[in-house]
Amino acid sequence: MLPPRYNVLGVGVHALDLARATRLVIETSATPRSGYVCVADARSIIETRDDPALREIFNQAFLVTTDGMPLVWRGPPGTQRVYGPDLLLAVCDAGRASGLRHYFYGGAPGVATDLAAKLSQRFPGLAVAGTHTPPYRELTAEEENVLIADIATARPHVVWVGISTPKQERFMARLAPRLEAGLLIGVGAAFDFHSGRIAQAPRWIQRIGFEWLYRICREPGRLGPRYLRTHPRFFWLMLRELLTGRS
Structure with a gap:
C-alpha cells in the first residue's frame, strides 16, 4: 500500500x-x-x-x-x-x-x-x-x-x-x-x-538544506543560474502559502 x-x-x-x-x-x-x-x-x-x-x-x-x-x-x-x-x-x-x-x-x-x-x-x-x-x-x-x-x-x-x-x-x-x-x-x-566524478556535499550540509548552495560553489557557471532562479522563488511561494494559505 x-x-x-x-x-x-x-x-x-x-x-x-x-x-x-x-x-x-x-x-x-x-x-x-x-x-x-x-x-x-x-x-x-x-x-x-x-x-x-x-x-x-x-x-x-x-x-x-x-x-x-x-x-x-x-x-x-x-x-x-x-x-x-x-x-x-x-x-x-x-x-x-x-x-x-x-x-x-x-x-x-x-x-x-x-x-x-x-x-x-x-x-x-x-x-x-x-x-x-x-x-x-x-x-x-x-x-x-x-x-x-x-x-x-x-x-x-x-x-x-x-x-x-x-x-x-x-x-x-x-x-x-x-x-x-x-x-x-x-x-x-x-x-x-557515485561514479566519483563529482563530490557530494557533506552530510551536515545536506541535513540543514544547503546542498544546493554547496553545489553552486562547486559548479557556479553551470548550476548558479539554475538554482538562483528556482530556490528563492520556491522559498517565497512556501512563505506566502504559510502566511496566506495561497499556493
Whole structure:
C-alpha cells in the first residue's frame, strides 16, 4: 500500500522514509508496467509551476520522493528525506537478496559504466543488466526504439535514469508505457556522485538544506543560474502559502 501524498505547491509528494521507499521499489519493480519514480526537490517543484504537463508527470508517478530537505520540512510528522543518491545505494544493496537486475541510463560518456563498476565493487553480487550513455540531446525515434529493444533484451527490474530534471522526468513518462516491465527511477546527479566524478556535499550540509548552495560553489557557471532562479522563488511561494494559505 502506498503512503499518502501531501501537497507541495501543486505536486503530490509521498510521505515516507528511505527504508519504506526501498521496500516499495523492490516489491514493485518486477511487476508489469510498474511506471516511474520522481525524486523531488525545490528546483523540480518550481519547474512544475511553469509547466502544467510536467506537473502532471510528477502527479502520475508511482512515487514522488522527498529528495530535498525543504520538502521534508513541509511534510507531515514522520516524513524523512528520500534522497536519490541514497535510494540508489539502498536498492542496490537490498535488492541483491532477490536478484534485482539494474540498468543504468545517463551521464557523460563513461559515467554509467564507471558507476556500474563501482557499485558492483561496493555490493558484491549486484546484477547489472546493462548501461547506456545517451547523446546530449533528445533521442530520435529510431534511437528510442533501439534503447527500448536493448532494455527488453536486458530484462532489468530497475532502470536508473541520470539525465537531470526536468529532462529525465519527461523521458521516464514517455518510456514507461512502452516497457513491458521494470521501474524507471530518475536520480539525476547520483550518477556523477557515485561514479566519483563529482563530490557530494557533506552530510551536515545536506541535513540543514544547503546542498544546493554547496553545489553552486562547486559548479557556479553551470548550476548558479539554475538554482538562483528556482530556490528563492520556491522559498517565497512556501512563505506566502504559510502566511496566506495561497499556493
